[in-house]
Every structure is written in structure tokens, then in C-alpha cells.
Amino acid sequence: DTAVSQTPKYLVTQMGNDKSIKCEQNLGHDTMYWYKQDSKKFLKIMFSYNNKELIINETVPNRFSPKSPDKAHLNLHINSLELGDSAVYFCASSQEGSGYTFGSGTRLTVV
Amino acid sequence: KNEVEQSPQNLTAQEGEFITINCSYSVGISALHWLQQHPGGGIVSLFMLSSGKKKHGRLIATINIQEKHSSLHITASHPRDSAVYICADNTGNQFYFGTGTSLTVIP
Numbered sequence: 359d360t361a362v363s364q365t366p367k368y369l370v371t372q373m374g375n376d377k378s379i380k381c382e383q384n385l386g387h388d389t390m391y392w393y394k395q396d397s398k399k400f401l402k403i404m405f406s407y408n409n410k411e412l413i414i415n416e417t418v419p420n421r422f423s424p425k426s427p428d429k430a431h432l433n434l435h436i437n438s439l440e441l442g443d444s445a446v447y448f449c450a451s452s453q454e455g456s457g458y459t460f461g462s463g464t465r466l467t468v469v
Numbered sequence: 470k471n472e473v474e475q476s477p478q479n480l481t482a483q484e485g486e487f488i489t490i491n492c493s494y495s496v497g498i499s500a501l502h503w504l505q506q507h508p509g510g511g512i513v514s515l516f517m518l519s520s521g522k523k524k525h526g527r528l529i530a531t532i533n534i535q536e537k538h539s540s541l542h543i544t545a546s547h548p549r550d551s552a553v554y555i556c557a558d559n560t561g562n563q564f565y566f567g568t569g570t571s572l573t574v575i576p
Binding site: 396399400401402403437446448450456457458459460461463465 | 502506510511512513514515516517548550553557563564567569574
């Protein structure tokens with residue numbers, strides 16, 4: 359039983375394409391997140407979302423958009439992919455007062 | 470802007486040694502997180518703390534709010550502790566990550 363699952367694990371796509379990464383958590387957590395880890399292994403938060411509020415990191419291009427059909431899912435849509443979008447994207451969830459649970463990551467390669 | 474700095478950047482230790490990784494931040498926090506990333510890439514949340522000290526097995530995390538400093542200690546280190554350890558400052562709705570400390574424990 360995977361607590362936070364992301365799909366796909368690997369994604370190779372051409373520049374200009376539109377792609378989505380899916381994330382699901384079965385922990386009943388209220389808040390979900392998307393993080394980007396660049397080639398230098400530096401983590402940066404992109405979005406945090408609960409059923410009340412979407413918080414966007416202002417440095418994230420508007421080509422990236424989170425979509426949450428329900429509390430257990432937070433998908434990441436990326437339009438017009440660029441080479442610089444190549445990175446590992448991590449989904450995570452948390453409940454107030456507790457720690458975080460991370461997905462195993464999606465390695466995106468834009469060619 | 471919050472600066473989160475970790476030291477050392479790289480650390481090699483002999484099995485059994487006591488290890489300390491330091492994290493300092495420049496702005497007040499809601500919570501300070503310690504994360505562990507194994508060579509395979511998966512990330513595990515080790516601790517979330519806003520005051521005092523927490524212990525889990527051989528891992529101990531401490532925080533000094535006045536000095537804006539946190540430490541992660543590993544007692545009786547083991548090769549399976551080899552990983553990158555990342556501290557993150559959660560301030561309001563923002564997260565600021567350190568650049569990580571790469572730990573290698575040699576048998």
C-alpha cells in the first residue's frame with residue numbers, strides 16, 4: 359500500500375508538448391504539495407494545496423498548473439514544455455501537526 | 470528572503486561514529502524539517518520540530534529558536550545512514566530548503 363503514489367515514474371517528452379503527472383495519497387491528509395528538484399539536487403516548493411487554499415510559489419511559471427479533482431489527488435499539468443523543465447518532481451502530503459510523506463518522484467526529461 | 474544554510478556539505482564517517490549536521494536559517498519559522506534522501510532518490514521526512522528536541526531511534530533533532538539553528542545527530546552511524554540530509558524552514562506557507570549534506574558512512 360503506497361501512501362503517496364506518483365505516475366509516471368519516468369517521462370521523456372519533446373519540447374513544446376503538454377504533459378501531466380499524477381499524484382494520489384491514501385493517508386487522508388489535508389494538504390498536498392509539488393516540489394521540483396533540479397540537477398543540482400536543490401529542492402524547491404512549487405505548490406501547496408488543501409481544500410481551502412492554493413498557494414503558488416511566485417517563481418513558478420504559469421505553464422505549470424495544479425489540478426485537484428478531490429482531496430486525495432493533486433495532478434501537475436505542464437504546458438509548452440521547455441528544456442529547463444527537466445528535473446525530478448516530487449509530490450507530498452501532510453496533515454497539520456505531523457510530518458510529510460513524499461512520493462517516489464517523477465523524472466521528467468525534455469528533449 | 471530566508472536563507473537556509475547547512476554544514477558540512479559533504480561528510481564521510483566511519484561506522485559507529487557520532488555525526489552532527491547543522492542547519493541555520495535567517496527568518497523566524499513555523500517549523501523546521503529534516504528530510505533524508507537516499508541514493509535511489511526517495512525522500513523521507515525524518516522530523517518536524519518547532520522547539521526543543523525530538524528523537525527517533527538513533528536520530529536526534531534539536532532546535533534553538535533564539536539562535537535560529539537546528540542540528541541533526543546520528544548516533545552509532547551505519548552505512549545504511551548514507552544519504553543526503555536536507556533541512557527545510559517552513560515559514561507560513563513558504564518552504565526554504567538547504568542545499569543538503571551528503572553523508573557517507575564507511576564500514
